[in-house]
Amino acid sequence: MSRHCFACVTFVWTEASATGQNRGMLTYTPEAEAFRKEVKSWLVANLPKGWFDKGFELSGDERKKFNAEWPNKLFEGGWICATWPKEYGGKGLDTLKGVVLAEEFANAKAPMRADFFGDTLVGPTLLQWGTEEQKKEFLPQILSGKMRWCQGFSEPNSGSDLASLKTTAVLDGDEWVINGQKVWTTQGHHADYCFLLTRTDQVAAKHAGISYLLVPMRQKGVEVRGIVQPDGTAEFCEVFFTDARCPKDNVVGGVNNGWQVANSTLAFERGMSATTGYRRFEEEYRLMLIAAKKNGAINDAGIRQRLMQYYTKYQILRYNGLRSLGATLDGKKDMGVISLGATNKMYWTEMHQRAMELALDIHGADSMLIDTGPEDGGWPGAQRDKRREGYPVSAMMSSFFFSRSETIWGGTSQIQRNIVGERVLGLPKEPKPAGDK
Numbered sequence: 327m328s329r330h331c332f333a334c335v336t337f338v339w340t341e342a343s344a345t346g347q348n349r350g351m352l353t354y355t356p357e358a359e360a361f362r363k364e365v366k367s368w369l370v371a372n373l374p375k376g377w378f379d380k381g382f383e384l385s386g387d388e389r390k391k392f393n394a395e396w397p398n399k400l401f402e403g404g405w406i407c408a409t410w411p412k413e414y415g416g417k418g419l420d421t422l423k424g425v426v427l428a429e430e431f432a433n434a435k436a437p438m439r440a441d442f443f444g445d446t447l448v449g450p451t452l453l454q455w456g457t458e459e460q461k462k463e464f465l466p467q468i469l470s471g472k473m474r475w476c477q478g479f480s481e482p483n484s485g486s487d488l489a490s491l492k493t494t495a496v497l498d499g500d501e502w503v504i505n506g507q508k509v510w511t512t513q514g515h516h517a518d519y520c521f522l523l524t525r526t527d528q529v530a531a532k533h534a535g536i537s538y539l540l541v542p543m544r545q546k547g548v549e550v551r552g553i554v555q556p557d558g559t560a561e562f563c564e565v566f567f568t569d570a571r572c573p574k575d576n577v578v579g580g581v582n583n584g585w586q587v588a589n590s591t592l593a594f595e596r597g598m599s600a601t602t603g604y605r606r607f608e609e610e611y612r613l614m615l616i617a618a619k620k621n622g623a624i625n626d627a628g629i630r631q632r633l634m635q636y637y638t639k640y641q642i643l644r645y646n647g648l649r650s651l652g653a654t655l656d657g658k659k660d661m662g663v664i665s666l667g668a669t670n671k672m673y674w675t676e677m678h679q680r681a682m683e684l685a686l687d688i689h690g691a692d693s694m695l696i697d698t699g700p701e702d703g704g705w706p707g708a709q710r711d712k713r714r715e716g717y718p719v720s721a722m723m724s725s726f727f728f729s730r731s732e733t734i735w736g737g738t739s740q741i742q743r744n745i746v747g748e749r750v751l752g753l754p755k756e757p758k759p760a761g762d763k
Contacts, residue, residue: 514563
């Protein structure tokens with residue numbers, strides 16, 4: 327865990343901006359500013375001494391202690407999923423205060439997220455679709471960190487065409503019996519539960535016969551195999567279900583309604599980048615600029631042009647996020663706003679791939695050195711501190727490698743273009759293969 331938090335939101339575009347008054351002014355309500363002071367005070371009181379000092383860095387033992395203690399402090403402070411209703415363990419914060427909370431954690435570079443799959447994906451899905459019994463059973467355990475989750479959507483032959491999935495669930499008394507295979511299941515080897523898409527009606531059209539189940543992972547009939555990557559890690563997993571079981575009541579949103587429920591989950595995942603994504607890119611731009619000035623690459627007109635293109639693009643991403651947030655605060659849902667989830671996903675992922683190619687060109691042959699660039703935490707896109715894990719790659723190269731996958735996970739760029747073309751622009755749907763329902 328680095329000192330950087332990627333769940334950061336910035337400002338609110340006021341209604342005055344839309345009417346032409348004080349165009350571009352970004353303001354907060356007095357209540358939001360008062361809440362900001364509360365968050366700042368808590369962070370100062372609870373982060374390690376010296377955290378806000380320039381050049382501060384935790385040692386190895388200090389980092390281990392911080393990583394062990396910080397989630398409990400977040401939970402005790404009520405900051406994990408603070409926008410959730412109070413009856414389910416949240417603070418019941420409104421959207422604007424949620425923005426302020428995320429922003430102050432980002433300003434402090436303090437980790438905020440507990441379990442991404444739990445508090446960002448399945449938790450909000452349960453709040454929208456879950457029964458009261460499901461909410462009371464699962465939400466408190468997500469908040470406390472006692473239950474870890476993985477996502478069981480993709481299959482070997484059902485990735486972009488997810489509705490063609492083959493995993494089945496057959497009702498046997500009070501339990502579903504599950505058979506099939508999932509792939510690219512991140513953190514599957516650590517998870518206690520999987521939110522699983524499975525076919526519960528073999529006769530219905532492929533989108534209509536799918537259900538969304540909450541399946542215990544630690545049981546006979548569930549086998550998890552890590553997919554070893556070139557760096558030696560195996561965070562991606564294959565999961566095999568052989569007569570695995572889950573309670574009948576663990577269906578979320580109703581039997582055969584899983585496709586609609588899953589789209590809500592994907593919207594939560596994709597929506598994160600709409601209002602929180604730009605700061606990560608802003609920091610990477612800053613590091614590229616420092617490196618280019620230091621090694622003279624800034625004197626290359628082509629490098630300067632590409633740097634400014636990157637600056638312009640992440641500013642566009644920022645304002646698209648503000649547009650989406652402003653519409654949410656105003657209770658508006660037009661087609662332009664609805665399309666932002668898909669457009670932002672393909673926009674920032676493709677932008678970031680080009681940006682990391684720029685980073686390689688700025689550093690040149692030095693890109694191949696493990697000590698290129700700042701220590702861990704300097705490159706927000708880096709997945710981990712590779713050097714401390716013994717893998718010979720710099721944090722900058724870690725960010726580059728991960729950027730190659732960003733146009734695939736969470737829905738490929740091709741799928742995002744189909745969504746915009748068909749649902750927003752009203753273009754004809756792609757022809758279906760012969761015999762496809």
